[in-house]
Amino acid sequence: MAASTRREQRLAGIIASAMDAIIAIDEHHEITLVNPAAEQMFGYSAAALLGKPLSMLIPERYRGAHDAHIRNFARTKVTNRGIGRFGQVVGRRADGREFPVDAAISQMEWAGERLFTVTLRDITQRIEAETALRKNYELLDRIFATTHFCIVYLDRDLNFVRVNQAYADVGGYPPEFFVGKNHFDLYPGEKAEAIFRNAVATGQPFTIYANPFQYLDHPKRGVTYWDWTLHPLRDADGAVDGLLFALLDVTERKRAEREHAQLAAIVESSNDAILIRGLDRRILSWNTAAERLFGWSAQEAVGQPIDLIVPPERKGKLRRFIEGAARDASSSPVETTHLRKDGTRIPTQVTFSAVRDQQGEVVAHSYTVRDMSELKRKEKALRGYTDRLRGLSRRLREVEESERYAIARELHDELGQTLTALKVNLQMLEPYCAEGEAEDHLTEALMITGRALEQVRGMLLDLRPLGLEDLGLAVVLESHLAKQAEAAGWDAQFETTLPGRLRPELEMACFRVAQEALTNVMRHAHAKRVWVALGLNAGEVQLSVRDDGKGFDAAAVSDASPTGGFGLIGMQERVRQLGGRLAIHSAPGRGTEVRASFPFAPAGGREPAANASTHA
Structure with missing residues (x-):
């Protein structure tokens, strides 16, 4: 019990x-x-x-x-x-x-x-714990399946046990193709195989960077570059029973590094100063040309504020150009002034561009700086030559106009009067040649004489509009427009708001420009209507000759062309000599306007009372 x-x-x-x-x-x-x-x-x-x-x-x-x-x-x-x-x-x-x-x-x-x-x-x-473990396995499977890293599981004999999709895609085969095959049967390589077998034998991981590799079954790929790592995998007893082989294709990185090295060499050998400034306005890089141009060595300049090379009076002047480059706005070279180490100022031309990271964010600004000192000296010398040539051209035109005037006077006083007298005498013979063959000959002689007089008047107009001195620009120009309109069949309109007379040289220039423009309309425009306007606006004499003709591509007409431009060179030179501007607006099918603007220069130096008239 x-x-x-x-x-x-x-x-x-x-x-x-x-x-x-x-x-x-x-x-x-x-x-x-x-x-x-x-x-x-x-x-x-x-x-x-x-x-x-x-x-x-x-x-x-x-x-x-x-x-x-x-x-x-x-x-x-x-x-x-x-x-x-x-x-x-x-x-x-x-x-x-x-x-x-x-x-x-x-x-x-x-x-x-x-x-x-x-x-x-x-x-x-x-x-x-099992749920967490299962989720971890699922996460690892997803990573294994979706990572851009190529991941391979090999047994200790270096046979494929499992590969992820990234590795299969690179190899050009489905993942199941690899399982059971020996790695070095597919991709022979004594050196690599020795590394793999050593990792199995010693249990020590191994990593190599940018290792070159060429696929024998994909020769068109050329040489590729890989970062890869071997991680020994151990069983419960600690013995190595396989390898985890992870690879990353760095071919593009290798190519980018090579391109970066080439660009660095280009930058270093450039004749232009190239420097990079960070967002904190400090200099990050400074090439050899920058050392020559500014006098500071790279060691002295890097890390300093960009104001190191900016004169005090120029600080902040270029901000809008830099901001425009950051917005990807088109960036044209900007002329400015920079400061050398010895304190001298140098004329420069700068091009700005934004430096961006892989996400497209602006991380710095690049400056390409060109020394413009020699060009400025040449430009100054060229301006001197140009001024002298323009003075010579102006003198030649003065001589030309003087000669034209003399020839016109000779034609008017000698040939013109002779032809007029001949016509009067022939007309006096009409009563005596009223019939028969004599009448026919007399009529023909009168016609020939009349045509000769018209030709002389046309020559006089080309040489020098004689009425310009006596009647003024507005009257002579309106008369010339009317004659051209009658000959061409235009519907013409003339408008003037010009206050009285102008200096003779200005009146002559306005008339010649209008004369050339109207000649071009008659020869080329096929116009039905023509407008000529002459007036004063904002201290400038403005002349406009406009038509409704076929027009042309004004941008394609070069003022340097010796054969094109419809007399554009002559018009431009006349306008430029008096400090004016010439503009031509035209497009195919939309007519043409020639517009000349001159500084106002009244006759006698005084501004007469304004008048205005419009005639059609």
């Missing part, structure tokens, strides 16, 4: 100290025993559980299946087994929370009554 009591006490002690929850139920599924672990697991005291149905510890949706399971188990006479699929069921705590448990059930008969013992283990933490 004492021995039996001691066994019961030992059994009770074992049940009470067990880490797993132990619950005993009778054949009516009512709880007859619970240990402390069960009380802690479910949150009930033993008193609250004893005599209660086991189903109170199971969520309601599982209770029917659970009762059926125990009944089936009782019929099998099996001593013990797991409950539910793989022994996992769901428990319900006193506060209603559910949790996963591993459950095992055993049965026995005692005094003719069937008893069941259920052993339970809370596997919440295990499930959470």
